Amino acid sequence: MPELPEVEALTGFLGDHLTEHEIVRVLPVAISVLKTYEPPVTALEGRSVMAVRRYGKFLDLDAGGLHMVVHLARAGWLHWRDRLPDGPARHPATTPHRRAARDLALMRPGKGPLALRVALETGEGFDLTEQGTQKRLAVYVVRDPAEVPGVARLGPDPLDVGFDEARLAALLAGERRQIKGALRDQSLIAGIGNAYSDEILHAARMSPYKLAARLGADEVHGLYEAMRGTLGDAVERARGVAAGRLKAEKKSGLRVHGRAGEPCPVCGDTVREVSFSDSSLQYCPTCQTDGKILADRRMSRLLK
Incomplete structure (x- = not known):
């Protein structure tokens, strides 16, 4: 399970790679990964990432008024892709028909650990995956990270300056x-x-x-x-x-x-x-x- 040091490193890594880039596609592959439904995950599309923050073991992608909050749980992980399969999410050569076929293939159950994919306008992006049968990987789309129950009940961060x-x-x-x-x-x-x-x-x-x-x-x-x-x-x-x-x-x-x-x-x-x-x-x-x-x-x- 990723803990504070790994999530802190992921926060820095994603901050360098996502900040000021536009999210053009959010594709949930496993239904179990989404823990909120309003706002819809598609509301992130067309927004730019303003900052990436950490709350305990939660990752927060601030997309200018909306937040995608991720908890990787025990068997989840984030995989960065310098080039997502089939090129950029809005590549001119990717027709709606081909894109729909690809998305349907990804969403077939039992085809692998892929749970959710996020694509940027650059063709880069990341996948969230989860191994095993216990599906605890969680993604929330909220207007305030405090709306996520796990974030709201967090104790103090042990590396905060005020934690003496x-x-x-x-x-x-x-x-x-x-x-x-x-x-x-x-x-x-x-x-x-x-x-x-x-x-x-x-x-x-x-x-x-x-x-x-x-x-x-x-x-x-x-x-x-x-x-x-x-x-x-x-x-x-x-x-x-x-x-x-x-x-x-x-x-x-x-x-x-x-x-x-x-x-x-x-x-x-x-x-x-x-x-x-x-x-x-x-x-x-x-x-x-x-x-x-x-x-x-x-x-x-x-x-x-």
């Missing part, structure tokens, strides 16, 4: 859940997902099961420094990276997430994993849990 250690302490003070879950709650802190919560907790040398409300002042300080450092470093690594290479860049910078069975780069202990019904976390026992191996929840249920 005292703010983090205040947010965690009333949390009676484990710190791993608290970090992933978008209404508490925006932009952190499964991967970077693992990385932040590893950098802070903190168990993912530690209760958020029980953190002492020193622990909050360590967590704050780990959060700012981990996310800031990831943003810098991703800055200027083309959209197609961001996934590989993210993976290359991860120390524990997705690396179960490999040695911890800090202490050399084996990175361990705890699996849940639809996700997993990775951690280092020596660095984070005083050597204790956390029980795998799925295996624990099987053994009962």
